[in-house]
Amino acid sequence: MASLDRVKVLVLGDSGVGKSSLVHLLCQNQVLGNPSWTVGCSVDVRVHDYKEGTPEEKTYYIELWDVGGSVGSASSVKSTRAVFYNSVNGIILVHDLTNKKSSQNLYRWSLEALNRDLVPTGVLVTNGDYDREQFADNQIPLLVIGTKLDQIHENKRHEVLTRTAFLAEDFNAEEINLVIEKRYFLRDGNQIPGFPDRKRFGGGTLKSLHYD
């Protein structure tokens, strides 16, 4: 069992966007009934068959590290969080489609997580300004997920989705082989649902995530 390879993926985002619900859904195939504030970091594991059905099929453990807190926390909390950012294989950035600020904070989240790897001393050297150059040599795949699409009114959906399209492009790196970044919109019905609503999305099927 421990002989399976492990993949460590961070799930980052502001408070209340739905990271814990997302992780719970991915790993337990169930909707989280009573979401509560995540203190520190909660981990969950999903067994994933990579390239299923092909001869190169391999089973991996995907560890989803759901780090709680806000991007404007005290620096002591940030330093404590930094201990989770070691040797990360991928980052999922979660933002709330109903809350514009959470999308803007994603830049700061990604800087916080990536700088931790690039600067071995562990000191955050940026002042938070977003600079596309910093993502240029980024080897770690990023995935941007927007939640709570069902809570947005029908006629506002278009502008919200265009805004998030720009957001996702900003994180993209040039070469598609090394850094792959996809957008998933959480639609109601057949894909991963937004905030849990047990009656509607009881047994939602899961879309598998590929990283390479």
Added chain:
Amino acid sequence: MSFLIDSSIMITSQILFFGFGWLFFMRQLFKDYEVRQYVVQVIFSVTFAFSCTMFELIIFEILGVLNSSSRYFHWKMNLCVILLILVFMVPFYIGYFIVSNIRLLHKQRLLFSCLLWLTFMYFFWKLGDPFPILSPKHGILSIEQLISRVGVIGVTLMALLSGFGAVNCPYTYMSYFLRNVTDTDILALERRLLQTMDMIISKKKRMAMTRRTMFQKGEVHNKPSGFWGMIKSVTTSAPGSENLTLIQQEVDALEELSRQLFLETADLYATKERIEYSKTFKGKYFNFLGYFFSIYCVWKIFMATINIVFDRVGKTDPVTRGIEITVNYLGIQFDVKFWSQHISFILVGIIIVTSIRGLLITLTKFFYAISSSKSSNVIVLLLAQIMGMYFVSSVLLIRMSMPLEYRTIITEVLGELQFNFYHRWFDVIFLYRPAFRFILMQHLSESPARQSPPCTFSGPDRLCRLAPAGGARNRDSGIGAQRRPLPAKIEDAEAPRRLLERLVRTPETISSKPDEETDDSRA
């Protein structure tokens, strides 16, 4: 003619305050949220604007600016508007937003919010009964009735917050209380945290694998649902699922442990930062100030006790008393009227500015600590309500700091309130917090060393090798516990309580805090 000029001055200043409140709301409070209901922002800014106008009128009173009759008129108008907002509008909107959050009552929002408002009015009215506030000869909806009740609530709040501040402030400022934290401590804790996370991961891997094999074999792990399911699960249960529940319990305990470790590490980092800060010039300066402030706090507590024990309410204000002392004992002659005006202006100005600033900072901290994206509207409105009540009651209490000739306008406008009662009430509530903490200290220094959670799970878990906790490392117990070296053991599961402590500790002092505006300590 002069009335028009005065009114225009007042209105301009009100617009200025409104703009300031708006900016504060956008930049500070709602930094991380999107403002969807502009009503909330408007109400907050309006409350702020009218409260600040009251203070402005006091200042004008002292300085003698503007016509006296127009001042009086504006006072009355201001008071009416503020009471209208505090008693009618804000509670109604609070009810409305609470109701809109609940899905079930969504259709009949208005109806339910009206019901909530009526309940609030009922309790608000009942509030006045046990207090000897005013003479019964006034009508039901007069200003005096409303102000008296608002005053009671506001004074309670003020005293509570000042009490918090008086006790927490020395601890925060003075480096005497700082533990010594080295890098090795932090590294050791971090290592333990990562080890705990690894243990959690390995257990979850086992669970995931077990579930997968069960799924492949065709057994579905059903949680017992319904009455019949529960009966069935008592008698028959697949061995796989039994294993799972055991592991799940172990995982829960480990997760609790990891949360505690995380909080402790964050604490250590914060302490380390404070130590470094205290070595800088700014830190040393604040440390020095901290000594003075602690003495001031102790003096305040002492005076409050004396006031209550000897049943005495100060008749003269500090300015007049100070002038009397200098004139009589020190023999310095100077123009009493001139100086008393200026000194009282400065004193009252300082009190007002520091209390406004302190309150805004405290509100911001509270807001960051409590709010979430769903409840942000309700919380902001609650904060607006608290702010309004606080400012109204500080007007009541400020009266004592002003010389007699300037008290007239407040007395005129507010009618025959029993001001002495409010001062007495303030002293009582103010003493509540230090007394409570004193009792807590006594209790904690007597309690025996608490044990860590017993090793309830079997298996090769390293958790069982951890020794039990070595004493109550409790935030609230004063000097003694802080000076103990950092225990390398784990306390029992009290992470929720620590979180609560964190929230409770954030309302810092209200009077004269020179710092605390930079970091929003939101663990």
